Amino acid sequence: MKENEQRLLDAIADMKEDEALALAKAMLDGGENPLRVLELCRNAMETVGKRFQDGEYFLPELILAGEMLENIGLMAKPLIQKGGAAAAKKHGRVLIGTVHGDLHDIGKNIVTFMLDINGYEVKDIGIDVPVERFLEEIRAFQPSVVGLSGFLTLAFESMKETIEAIARAGMRDKMKIMIGGGQVDETVCKYTGADAFGNNAMAAVTLCRGWIEA
Amino acid sequence: MGADDKNLIGQRLQRVLDAVALKRPDRVPVAFHTMLWYAKYGGISYREVMYDYDKAAALGRRAILELDPDIYSPPQQFTTLGRVLEAARFKQLQWPGHGVGDNQPYQYLDREYMKPEEYDDYLFDPTGFWLTTYMPRVLGAAEGLESLPALPGYFYMRLVMGTRAFAHPKVVQAFANLRAAGEVANGLVAALNEFTREMDGRGYVLGQGAVSIAPFDLVGDYLRGARGILTDLYRRPGKVLAACEKAIPFILKAAISTCKASSSRFVFIPTHWAPDSFMSVDKFRTFWWPSFRKVLMGLIEADLVPVPLWEADCTSRLETIADVPPGKAVYWFERTDLARAQSVLKGITCLRGNLSPSLLNTGTPEQVDAAVRGLIENIGRDGGFILDGAFGIPDEAPVENVRAMFKAARKYGG
Incomplete structure (x- = not known):
């Protein structure tokens, strides 16, 4: 994983909202594949979910993470090429x-x-x-x-x-x-x-x- | 009033005061608290019981005389609110006939009632913010008060001329609407006072002379809304803390003056954002507890007895909230295991609760009897315990289960 990718993942997982949005914007502006950015967001969400499961995170973190994801999604989605939809869900x-x-x-x-x-x-x-x-x-x-x-x-x-x-x-x-x-x-x-x-x-x-x- | 009644008056009050002071009472006191169960009890609709003072009072009287609790909540505090809500055109609630069906309970509308950038307005001038921004936003009757100017800018002849603000047609209309709403509220308070005077005379202890709130819950529920307050903990933590601190003297003034005008020393404080699952213990200790503790201490210093109802499960908060002087407060727990609470709070606060609503609503009278017995045997008869439902009597509880609860309290409480 590239250094800026790791930083984005950490920023979301650690609730650093301003940093996360700035990093995502810079990556998208720099031509990064928007699907890759969304994948990183999903990975960060898994960390957030794990911390919730472990009793480290609670409602504030879930809601803030959800809003970060939503805002990054708003930036990334217009840049997604047709046919490049996100992978289907695995489970039921x-x-x-x-x-x-x-x-x-x-x-x-x-x-x-x-x-x-x-x-x-x-x-x-x-x-x-x-x-x-x-x-x-x-x-x-x-x-x-x-x-x-x-x-x-x-x-x-x-x-x-x-x-x-x-x-x-x-x-x-x-x-x-x-x-x-x-x-x-x-x-x-x-x-x-x-x-x-x-x-x-x-x-x-x-x-x-x-x-x-x- | 016969000699027996007079004797009972002292007995019930002493029983409750002993429990609060952590001394062994003659038997475990039992509380009667409900919102809309009167409708079930009387076979009428929620809507009817919310609007008809006479019917509600009659049902309240009948229930209290039949169940014979030590402490009670009158139906005028949480039940007969329909006419006042309507007169004030209250926008934060839906109630039977106004947004929900005739047999559905009233429900709060979680919204953002204060924008994030308005924290500064509140912090700069809470009264001005309340009068000209918040009240018109949540009370239809107060619409028009936005036209009031910033009054502290007026002085000397300007102050005299500033009276014209009160002749502004919108302001005139708002004051007329508020006066009309206030008169309806006065009617309800008159009904409340008549009811509590009668029950005082019969020796029942009024469960709350005032209802108060935790500063964080005021800011969270009634100003920012759930999404707002939770994200504020990261986006503007300093503002949240400052707003909580700012609210303390206002909360205390309102609760103390209302309670002192009643015959009760108890201040009921339903808490909303304290539960384990809402935020980490660290955040609870930083954002929720310090300002609430100041409210508790302010009430205690005014010789009142705070009765916070710790909603949901607050097990992880017990060590933190144990930091109050002994024998001065009642902690009512909804889902926190009382034995666990007692292991931390024994010798510190009286406990109240907590027959589960699932049992009261769906169990049998025999199961209720067994649960009451279990609670009394586990939590003990030695003082520091008041038996109640988890959140009083649920609106839907079958009458025979409620009868079984009070009967069992007398049977096993001694």
């Missing part, structure tokens, strides 16, 4: 959304981010998602795993309803369902009929690994 598909009645999204966004940098193709269908919309999205996207997110206690019922509707639609055995959010625990998991629950974003990654790559 995960559909994720916050269940109906609940407007919270921080936890869901972090799970989406962590699954994404761990190589899953994630479709995030937003907050306050009605049961019917989950069914439509599942039919269209054909995920291996569905993640239901919710912060409020009302989400227990919404998760249960969503999972029951998936079962009624005859799709329950085609996927694993995981739930997560502030109040979710083993009791809620049983109550809703989910396959598993998680209390943090790494739990979601671990669950998907167990289910998809087994």
